[in-house]
Amino acid sequence: MRALVLVQPGRVELQQRADPTPGPGEVLLKVEATTLCGTDLRIISGAKTAGVRPGVVMGHEIAGRVAALGDGVTGYDVGQQATPSIVLSCNHCRTCLLGYEHLCENLRLIGYEIDGGLADYCLIPAQAVAQGNLITTRTEVKPTHLALAEPLSCCINALNQYRVHPGDVVAILGAGPIGLLHLQLAKASGAGQVIVSNRSVARREPAAALGALAVGPDELKQAVADATGGLGADVVVVCIGDTELATVALDLARPGGRVNFFAGFPKGSTAEVDVNLLHYKELVVTGGSNARRRDVQAAVRLLESGALDADAIVTHSFDLNDAVAAYDAVRDRLGVKIAVTP
Ligand SMILES: [Zn+2]
Ligand SMILES: [Zn+2]
Missing domain, CATH: 3.90.180.10 (Medium-chain alcohol dehydrogenases, catalytic domain)
Structure with a gap:
């Protein structure tokens, strides 16, 4: 072979x-x-x-x-x-x-x-x-x-931690394949609005086609403020392994909001964050690495259902x-x- x-x-x-x-x-x-x-x-x-x-x-x-x-x-x-x-x-x-x-x-x-x-x-x-x-x-x-099913299962493992409730405003940093899977999971979970940011205009197109508000990184904060009356996003998912985004993500979340660091960072990365964002906003911060067998099973069932636009x-x-x-x-x-x- x-x-x-x-x-x-x-x-x-x-x-x-x-x-x-x-x-x-x-x-x-x-x-x-x-x-x-x-x-x-x-x-x-x-x-x-x-x-x-x-x-x-x-x-x-x-x-x-x-x-x-x-x-x-x-x-x-x-x-x-x-x-x-x-x-x-x-x-x-x-x-x-x-x-x-x-x-x-x-x-x-x-x-x-x-x-x-x-x-x-x-x-x-x-x-x-x-x-x-x-x-x-x-x-x-x-x-x-x-x-x-494999990348989707990893996103489902993260979704089980960051949770999307009906009507939530979800901000996703990154519009690569992983960002687009999180976008579709958020939509399928009943998100009221999904806002996706990416530097590349070409990468924003498929996100917009999947129903997200797709913006550049510099427009993200305003877009989240507009969507939430200035409160902040219910959920923020980081799909780019850039440590600069650590504080950006914590800043975007509403009080009591949920932030998931899905992307891996370069080995040995450290980031400086405003820790009072965690303290005063009582943020729930989670990660995401690999997936359990049950997540793969869930991913297969979801792909069978047709609820996910895999062609995108x-x-x-x-x-x-x-x-x-x-x-x-x-x-x-x-x-x-x-x-x-x-
Ligand atoms: Zn992979
Ligand atoms: Zn073991």
């Missing part, structure tokens, strides 16, 4: 590998689509090395179809459409026992350490199969849309043979999100 391999930090290469055969407990997926993510670029450039194994097959937003079952696997049928939760947690560390399997102390991730989806086939490890990581669809979903997110598609070029296109910010199909 063909596989896009991280040879070493700074170098990916399309290689030929033997077709995998599933061992006991394993499930072989025929990959139908894998969407690319900004984190992949950080892995390829070497900016992100934690939990990354050189030689790994890249790709962690994977839609496939069960091609073969290893001995002892029950509950799956060949031909079923499925997507994996990429988080392999140990289920026995203190963090797992506290209910945070996605922050497991012994975390292993598909597409980082375990071979991922930028290949013709993807082998789902026995541990993942046994733990229910492989989520099947009940109704067929377009593969390039099903691949969104996945705007371009490349053949697996052109996977290296596809990453160049991500770097050049082509469209919103790019899918690779074998």
